[in-house]
Amino acid sequence: MPTYDKTNNGTARAHETVMLALAWLAVGVPLLWGIVETLKKAMALFGAA
Amino acid sequence: MAGYLGREQIIARPGFNRWLIPPCALATHLCIGQAYALSVFNLPLTRQLGVAKPIAGDWRLTQLGWIFTLAIVSLGLSAALFGKWVQSEGPRKSGVVAASCWGLGFLVGALGIHLHQLWLLYLGYGVLGGCGLGIGYITPVSTLIAWFPDRRGMSTGMAIMGFGGGALIASPLSDFLMRHFASPTSTGVAQTWVVLGIVYLAFMLGGAFGYRVPAPGWKPEGWVAPSDKAQALVTRYNVTPADAIRTPQFWLLWVVLCFNVTAGIGVLGQASAMIQEVFKGRINASAAAGFVGLLGLFNMAGRFLWASFSDKIGRKATYMCFFALGTALYALVPLAGKSGSVALFAACVCLIISMYGGGFATIPAYLADVFGTKYVSAVHGRLLTAWSAAGVFGPVLVNYIRQFQVDHGIPKNEAYNVTMYVMAGLLVIGFFANLAVKPVADRYHEHSDSIGAHGARGDRRVMA
Numbered sequence A: 001m002p003t004y005d006k007t008n009n010g011t012a013r014a015h016e017t018v019m020l021a022l023a024w025l026a027v028g029v030p031l032l033w034g035i036v037e038t039l040k041k042a043m044a045l046f047g048a049a
Numbered sequence B: 001m002a003g004y005l006g007r008e009q010i011i012a013r014p015g016f017n018r019w020l021i022p023p024c025a026l027a028t029h030l031c032i033g034q035a036y037a038l039s040v041f042n043l044p045l046t047r048q049l050g051v052a053k054p055i056a057g058d059w060r061l062t063q064l065g066w067i068f069t070l071a072i073v074s075l076g077l078s079a080a081l082f083g084k085w086v087q088s089e090g091p092r093k094s095g096v097v098a099a100s101c102w103g104l105g106f107l108v109g110a111l112g113i114h115l116h117q118l119w120l121l122y123l124g125y126g127v128l129g130g131c132g133l134g135i136g137y138i139t140p141v142s143t144l145i146a147w148f149p150d151r152r153g154m155s156t157g158m159a160i161m162g163f164g165g166g167a168l169i170a171s172p173l174s175d176f177l178m179r180h181f182a183s184p185t186s187t188g189v190a191q192t193w194v195v196l197g198i199v200y201l202a203f204m205l206g207g208a209f210g211y212r213v214p215a216p217g218w219k220p221e222g223w224v225a226p227s228d229k230a231q232a233l234v235t236r237y238n239v240t241p242a243d244a245i246r247t248p249q250f251w252l253l254w255v256v257l258c259f260n261v262t263a264g265i266g267v268l269g270q271a272s273a274m275i276q277e278v279f280k281g282r283i284n285a286s287a288a289a290g291f292v293g294l295l296g297l298f299n300m301a302g303r304f305l306w307a308s309f310s311d312k313i314g315r316k317a318t319y320m321c322f323f324a325l326g327t328a329l330y331a332l333v334p335l336a337g338k339s340g341s342v343a344l345f346a347a348c349v350c351l352i353i354s355m356y357g358g359g360f361a362t363i364p365a366y367l368a369d370v371f372g373t374k375y376v377s378a379v380h381g382r383l384l385t386a387w388s389a390a391g392v393f394g395p396v397l398v399n400y401i402r403q404f405q406v407d408h409g410i411p412k413n414e415a416y417n418v419t420m421y422v423m424a425g426l427l428v429i430g431f432f433a434n435l436a437v438k439p440v441a442d443r444y445h446e447h448s449d450s451i452g453a454h455g456a457r458g459d460r461r462v463m464a
Helices: A002-048 B018-045 B061-089 B091-115 B118-138 B141-147 B152-181 B189-210 B248-278 B285-313 B315-339 B342-371 B376-383 B385-407 B417-435 B453-463
Strands: none
Touching: A002 B018, A002 B152, A002 B285, B018 B061, B018 B091, B018 B118, B018 B141, B018 B152, B018 B189, B061 B091, B061 B118, B061 B376, B061 B385, B091 B118, B091 B189, B118 B376, B141 B152, B141 B342, B141 B376, B152 B189, B152 B285, B152 B342, B248 B285, B248 B315, B248 B342, B248 B376, B248 B385, B248 B417, B285 B315, B285 B342, B315 B342, B315 B417, B342 B376, B376 B385, B385 B417
């Protein structure tokens, strides 16, 4: 039935969107943390320059 | 279990979102990128017995240096030896193997630190971890190229950016863990390695199980493969790894990668000492550490930006930029030092390092253009021996030239000038090697199955 299919597609799409967000967060958050820590360290150079 | 990990088990269902694949690749590369931050353990490892300060029987820095060298040599060799296997078995199985080697490498190394047996560090981190590095490095390449035929450079650049980014995470994380575990009787390195081994194993396994390969014949909606005439270097055919190494194009690209990496690695390894000696009295150790961190950022960003840029202007033109601009910048570094401008000096070196990273990230797409997509992981694996060679050659060259200068009475702040000119010379050779790259001759094309665009038929054959 079309309605049933639509619901399934909608659920699958929502699930995929959540997975996509989680996957990017899992790699993005540590990377962002590393970048911020590196920039903090780099401030010493900007101070000296 | 082996069947569950195989390529046939991970063919994506229709409608699968291809943007789920880059995070999996990043999960692998962010972990193995730790290799760039290994030096953070150097000093604590030299006082494993003395803890507060080195005592008789403690390891020397020269002995510890071999751990990294072994890991880089193992990286090149394992990528070359297992490239074909990685290609045929698919990213999940090879991702699991890479995760196991990398995680176990840390655990064996931790045991070596605990027992104070250096050979266990060589075996664990150097050989086992090095195999994890090599297999992990090439694992996502062909999968990403298959999912992003329209953005080969960007997709592989994103993954390989993770290798640069891994050091940015590993360095402060290792520092934090060592401080947490340190005690009057321990430097905390062994415990740190246990934690890192377990975390990396879990993270890389997560990435490995997320991989999917596109169904045979899949292509992005609305995308049409460019014609041969539109992009002269982009082939529709495939060249087997065995045939690829018989072509002049492979060896020209080997020189291109090797010289680009040699020049970059030489500067990267000496960056801290170089800026302190060139600007003596103005740049202290802390500011120099900030400079090294900044280089790490440019190394990472260059991987993504340059590789993405190569999708617009082509791979050959991108490498032309690396070599032409790089030569000019290397020649400018001594002048920047002489002018006393820290900002100009730092800007030159940062740009150089962005192109060093860009060189790594653009090469898989270049190989896919020249040799086809079907065996790109295997060909890439063989080409990574250029990295191993550069890993040994680059630092030796820089150290030797610098020492020769100092021994002949050149002031330390000028001792790097000749090195910079030698690096510029290497880039000139790289420029001409890149210029000589032409499409592969027809006789090397794999004609057995009249491959369609971007290896679609090839994937089917692997699955059969």
